[in-house]
Amino acid sequence: MINEDYTPEAVILANGEYPTHTLPLRILEEAKFVACCDGAANEYISRGHTPDVIIGDGDSLSPEYKERFSSIVHQIADQETNDQTKAVLFLQEKGFRKIAIVGATGKREDHTLGNISLLIDYMKEGMEIRTITDYGVFMSVNGTQTFESHPGQQISIINFGAKGLKEEGLVYPLSDFTNWWQGTLNEAIADEFTIHCTGEYLIFLAFV
Amino acid sequence: MINEDYTPEAVILANGEYPTHTLPLRILEEAKFVACCDGAANEYISRGHTPDVIIGDGDSLSPEYKERFSSIVHQIADQETNDQTKAVLFLQEKGFRKIAIVGATGKREDHTLGNISLLIDYMKEGMEIRTITDYGVFMSVNGTQTFESHPGQQISIINFGAKGLKEEGLVYPLSDFTNWWQGTLNEAIADEFTIHCTGEYLIFLAFV
Numbered sequence: 001m002i003n004e005d006y007t008p009e010a011v012i013l014a015n016g017e018y019p020t021h022t023l024p025l026r027i028l029e030e031a032k033f034v035a036c037c038d039g040a041a042n043e044y045i046s047r048g049h050t051p052d053v054i055i056g057d058g059d060s061l062s063p064e065y066k067e068r069f070s071s072i073v074h075q076i077a078d079q080e081t082n083d084q085t086k087a088v089l090f091l092q093e094k095g096f097r098k099i100a101i102v103g104a105t106g107k108r109e110d111h112t113l114g115n116i117s118l119l120i121d122y123m124k125e126g127m128e129i130r131t132i133t134d135y136g137v138f139m140s141v142n143g144t145q146t147f148e149s150h151p152g153q154q155i156s157i158i159n160f161g162a163k164g165l166k167e168e169g170l171v172y173p174l175s176d177f178t179n180w181w182q183g184t185l186n187e188a189i190a191d192e193f194t195i196h197c198t199g200e201y202l203i204f205l206a207f208v
Numbered sequence: 209m210i211n212e213d214y215t216p217e218a219v220i221l222a223n224g225e226y227p228t229h230t231l232p233l234r235i236l237e238e239a240k241f242v243a244c245c246d247g248a249a250n251e252y253i254s255r256g257h258t259p260d261v262i263i264g265d266g267d268s269l270s271p272e273y274k275e276r277f278s279s280i281v282h283q284i285a286d287q288e289t290n291d292q293t294k295a296v297l298f299l300q301e302k303g304f305r306k307i308a309i310v311g312a313t314g315k316r317e318d319h320t321l322g323n324i325s326l327l328i329d330y331m332k333e334g335m336e337i338r339t340i341t342d343y344g345v346f347m348s349v350n351g352t353q354t355f356e357s358h359p360g361q362q363i364s365i366i367n368f369g370a371k372g373l374k375e376e377g378l379v380y381p382l383s384d385f386t387n388w389w390q391g392t393l394n395e396a397i398a399d400e401f402t403i404h405c406t407g408e409y410l411i412f413l414a415f416v
Contacts, residue, residue: 079380082393105317108343109324110364110412112317114389121387135316156318160387172287179329179368181322185290204318 003148008100012087015039017106021134024102037083040103055087084115101131120160120200136206144196149188154206157183162199169193211356216308220295223247225314229342232310245291248311263295292323309339328368328408344414352404357396362414365391370407377401
């Protein structure tokens with residue numbers, strides 16, 4: 001059963017809006033290792049924190065921080081990936097597998113879409129990564145899985161080619177959705193629910 | 209050629225974050241007909257505007273507004289659609305075809321995903337609908353199309369089953385992408401670009 005207890009080995013602070021909800025903020029606060037995408041580093045540092053690594057060319061850093069933190073700026077030249085993925089690849093190389101991403105959404109919507117959909121690719125690489133936003137948790141899943149929930153919890157399922165989708169413990173029936181919106185706005189009935197299928201999908205567990 | 213000149217016959221103010229960018233605000237200001245989803249109506253009214261219709265059960269309205277605007281609250285009982293789609297269906301029935309949606313993003317990310325992906329379904333219904341956010345414009349497209357752009361403009365293409373994707377006038381090559389992120393973070397080279405393909409896709413034209 002997948003539940004909210006999730007202690008990541010490392011946390012990525014991505015280039016979206018800085019988190020405001022207590023849960024992503026606490027995950028960031030308690031992180032054992034923090035990789036900042038460089039667009040997020042200024043705010044993280046100015047709030048009194050020190051990242052373990054800054055991923056990017058450092059060009060988004062203030063001149064002062066750029067000098068002070070030059071030793072931890074890690075540049076990855078790859079036009080095929082975005083900064084979030086560069087941070088994931090860096091952490092993967094360091095041996096981290098269980099990662100939380102915060103600050104990945106809330107600015108340009110195409111970046112939001114990209115960052116969320118990448119969870120599917122990370123799963124294929126054997127990584128266990130969750131994106132924690134101000135509104136809930138996104139995770140990628142392969143096949144049948146049971147999730148802890150609370151009655152009335154808002155649940156959205158976004159299909160990435162899964163077949164035979166059936167629900168147990170959700171208000172609205174699932175089917176082999178072909179468009180994203182079709183699996184949104186579902187709701188947990190009780191303390192757990194199960195999704196039956198083969199193949200991959202994203203799930204969003206809202207905090208409410 | 210698709211360009212920025214877009215005078216919608218009606219505007220939907222959806223339940224996400226109230227727009228802050230001048231372009232969606234101007235579209236809302238100049239709208240000939242405004243349909244407010246009821247979660248957005250309080251703020252629209254308190255800013256001194258009067259919607260032409262409020263779509264929803266009115267439960268999100270303040271008690272004062274609920275009484276004052278009761279005559280324009282239009283309730284559609286349908287558990288299969290969200291408020292944005294209810295507003296689209298209402299406007300379609302009134303004969304509107306060319307619609308701008310503002311305020312559709314910026315809160316719960318699953319709602320953002322749902323609202324954006326619905327543009328594909330609206331296109332299948334013969335509607336011409338654009339979502340204008342604080343960062344750019346989303347539209348649904350079927351087949352080969354040329355778009356007006358400016359050099360360096362950020363462009364993202366999200367594939368909904370289109371085949372034979374090829375670009376003309378973009379920095380990075382297109383292919384038949386299978387995951388959302390693969391078509392993000394492209395860039396226009398000059399004043400126009402063309403996407404060649406058969407089938408449907410979403411395009412995001414950033415303001416920058």
